[in-house]
Amino acid sequence: MSKSELYIKLSVSGAISAALYFLLYSYEKEIMESFTRTDGFYPALPVLAALLFSFAHGAFTGYFWEALGVSARARK
Numbered sequence: 001m002s003k004s005e006l007y008i009k010l011s012v013s014g015a016i017s018a019a020l021y022f023l024l025y026s027y028e029k030e031i032m033e034s035f036t037r038t039d040g041f042y043p044a045l046p047v048l049a050a051l052l053f054s055f056a057h058g059a060f061t062g063y064f065w066e067a068l069g070v071s072a073r074a075r076k
Contacts, residue, residue: 001066010063017060020053 001009024031035046065071 006063006067010060010067013056013060013063017056020056024053 031049035049
């Protein structure tokens with residue numbers, strides 16, 4: 001992957017991750033009300049939200065470390 005392509009992916013994944021965190025903090029009250037309901041309304045919603053954050057933040061973190069030149073050690 002070229003450096004310019006890496007930086008584009010890093011920027012896009014960082015923007016997506018930042019937007020998700022911005023939305024989380026902006027709608028904190030509504031999200032807490034939805035996720036703490038005990039009447040069975042959208043029971044999978046918290047799990048899907050956690051997966052979305054995990055994928056977005058994981059992609060950003062992976063590209064971040066790759067841009068810094070940090071990689072896993074090759075196995076023997």
